[in-house]
Amino acid sequence: MKQIVFISGKGGTGKSTLVASLSQIVQNKMLADCDVDAPNLHILLNGKVMEEKDYYGAKEAVIDKDKCLSCGICRRTCRFGAISEDFEIVPFHCEGCGACTLICPAGAIHLEDVKTGNTYVSETDRGTFSHALLDIGAEGSGKLVTEVRKNARNHINEEDWLLIDGSPGIGCVVIASITGADAVVAVSEPTKSGISDLERVLAVAKHFDIPGYVCINKYDLNPDITRQIEDFCDKNGFKVIGKIPFEPKIVYALREFKTPIDAGLENITAEIEDIWEKLSEQISTITGRRR
Amino acid sequence: MKIAVLSGKGGTGKTTVSASLSATIKPSQYVDCDVEEPNGYIFLKPDIKHSIPVNVEIPCVDESICTSCGACAKACQFHALAVIKNKVILFPEICHHCGACYIACKPGAMTASERTIGVIEMNDDQTFAQGKLNIGEPVAVPVIKKLKEYLRTDIPVILDCSPGASCTVVQSLEGCDFCLLVTEPTPFGLHDLKIAVSLVKKLGFPFGIVINKALENNSLIQDYCKEEGIEILLKIPYLKEIAKNYSGGTLPVQNNKEWAARFIELYDKIKERVLQ
Numbered sequence: 264m265k266q267i268v269f270i271s272g273k274g275g276t277g278k279s280t281l282v283a284s285l286s287q288i289v290q291n292k293m294l295a296d297c298d299v300d301a302p303n304l305h306i307l308l309n310g311k312v313m314e315e316k317d318y319y320g321a322k323e324a325v326i327d328k329d330k331c332l333s334c335g336i337c338r339r340t341c342r343f344g345a346i347s348e349d350f351e352i353v354p355f356h357c358e359g360c361g362a363c364t365l366i367c368p369a370g371a372i373h374l375e376d377v378k379t380g381n382t383y384v385s386e387t388d389r390g391t392f393s394h395a396l397l398d399i400g401a402e403g404s405g406k407l408v409t410e411v412r413k414n415a416r417n418h419i420n421e422e423d424w425l426l427i428d429g430s431p432g433i434g435c436v437v438i439a440s441i442t443g444a445d446a447v448v449a450v451s452e453p454t455k456s457g458i459s460d461l462e463r464v465l466a467v468a469k470h471f472d473i474p475g476y477v478c479i480n481k482y483d484l485n486p487d488i489t490r491q492i493e494d495f496c497d498k499n500g501f502k503v504i505g506k507i508p509f510e511p512k513i514v515y516a517l518r519e520f521k522t523p524i525d526a527g528l529e530n531i532t533a534e535i536e537d538i539w540e541k542l543s544e545q546i547s548t549i550t551g552r553r554r
Numbered sequence: 555m556k557i558a559v560l561s562g563k564g565g566t567g568k569t570t571v572s573a574s575l576s577a578t579i580k581p582s583q584y585v586d587c588d589v590e591e592p593n594g595y596i597f598l599k600p601d602i603k604h605s606i607p608v609n610v611e612i613p614c615v616d617e618s619i620c621t622s623c624g625a626c627a628k629a630c631q632f633h634a635l636a637v638i639k640n641k642v643i644l645f646p647e648i649c650h651h652c653g654a655c656y657i658a659c660k661p662g663a664m665t666a667s668e669r670t671i672g673v674i675e676m677n678d679d680q681t682f683a684q685g686k687l688n689i690g691e692p693v694a695v696p697v698i699k700k701l702k703e704y705l706r707t708d709i710p711v712i713l714d715c716s717p718g719a720s721c722t723v724v725q726s727l728e729g730c731d732f733c734l735l736v737t738e739p740t741p742f743g744l745h746d747l748k749i750a751v752s753l754v755k756k757l758g759f760p761f762g763i764v765i766n767k768a769l770e771n772n773s774l775i776q777d778y779c780k781e782e783g784i785e786i787l788l789k790i791p792y793l794k795e796i797a798k799n800y801s802g803g804t805l806p807v808q809n810n811k812e813w814a815a816r817f818i819e820l821y822d823k824i825k826e827r828v829l830q
Contacts, residue, residue: 274564274717275563275564301562301717301719301749322631342653343652355724359631360631360650360654361631365657397720400719400721401721402721404720430564430717431590431591431716432716432717433687434691434694435693436718436720455593455801455802456593456596456800457801459591470689471690485801485802518739
């Protein structure tokens with residue numbers, strides 16, 4: 264099974280819309296949403312949850328008040344300001360490092376697993392779908408992403424492709440989403456922010472040695488910047504595999520939980536079909552070469 | 555006063571709103587806490603004069619003292635240390651700089667070293683400040699923490715947060731007086747707005763909403779806000795002109811008195827709420 268991750272750097276460029284549309288075109292595939300703190304793909308897939316699990320992705324210190332000597336050495340040792348004046352653990356501050364458990368002379372502190380989110384495996388009419396939701400403000404989003412990808416692999420049933428909806432940014436969530444993937448597709452838009460963020464996220468793909476492709480959404484919104492994106496990709500060895508025009512009807516379709524394909528937008532559908540044709544061909548040659 | 559601008563969903567217009575606020579309220583400080591993908595500089599065009607590296611502490615093993623006992627690797631909750639062939643190996647990117655390994659090392663072979671994971675950039679009067687995480691680095695929180703050491707206390711501060719609702723956003727929000735939630739009237743926008751609302755409620759911050767890309771005859775967000783009793787502070791219409799200006803790096807308030815007036819009005823509403 265080949266894994267393709269859709270990322271963007273900048274948020275709101277159309278990752279989920281593209282992945283949901285591709286899910287109607289690509290045969291024999293699985294789906295995953297790795298944007299665990301603001302997942303959106305499930306809104307367009309309308310699946311049935313078959314498996315739900317609590318995910319314990321972090322640890323937190325617990326102080327046994329009966330044993331505590333109130334000496335304060337734990338508070339002085341903690342680098343995250345997570346122990347209050349009256350020896351309570353400050354919410355959102357404890358990173359579960361355990362330094363306090365090692366230093367406490369009374370052995371009054373231990374670590375406990377903390378629930379950081381929920382994972383789901385859903386059945387949809389477009390294939391098995393692995394997703395998750397991070398608890399509000401929780402630590403360890405990268406670990407939850409790794410769990411989502413593991414869940415997808417655990418439910419594999421001879422599928423050829425895994426299409427992964429990624430998250431904005433370039434940090435732990437994105438790194439956990441793309442590590443070991445066969446290719447990334449960066450969905451960009453012709454804005455100054457879009458190109459700035461695209462350059463950074465493609466640098467991350469290069470850093471981890473993952474082949475990167477680019478899709479320019481709303482390309483006709485600013486033809487000058489679209490040209491700049493194409494030039495940048497040319498110079499840096501990234502192929503532009505598609506250009507989708509600015510089409511307000513896509514927004515209207517999304518409001519009714521429809522993809523551009525559901526809404527019968529023929530020109531957009533044709534473009535997305537073309538993107539998949541190019542992408543699948545490219546990835547077959549790359550992975551062939553890698554092996 | 556410190557105002558944090560967040561959204562849950564990416565691309566709803568956080569930077570448009572926070573940079574517009576900063577460009578209208580003078581003097582004010584714009585602080586880009588989206589250290590993974592900072593964009594405010596594109597619109598505010600600051601003259602960067604200060605560049606301060608963000609260094610984090612990492613352990614360094616003195617091999618003449620190390621007995622390869624493995625206590626450090628066992629103590630590290632983040633699996634940043636391992637003993638391979640009698641040698642302690644550090645994976646610096648996943649180190650959380652917590653110091654547990656120093657405590658665990660009985661022979662005292664661990665000393666502190668430093669590495670750079672990002673940079674803080676500011677203009678001369680620090681009315682503009684941004685953090686930038688280096689490529690390939692996973693952990694953004696130390697960059698945000700460092701950036702927040704440079705907050706000005708004498709003028710209003712606008713903090714532009716990253717998308718999502720995880721630890722980076724929590725770190726950005728800490729110590730702020732008001733949260734401005736920017737959303738758009740799509741099912742995605744509403745879904746992620748609810749996540750952002752849960753976050754600011756859980757943290758106990760006063761907040762209000764800006765609807766960006768608002769369309770007439772669509773009350774998706776309004777209905778939700780009415781139900782929840784949340785105040786809508788500003789609506790920015792879905793206009794190709796605004797999108798086009800944005801694409802080229804121009805804010806709605808730049809060269810437009812009407813929009814500047816609306817952002818001043820927005821700021822007055824926030825001030826009133828905070829002073830209440």
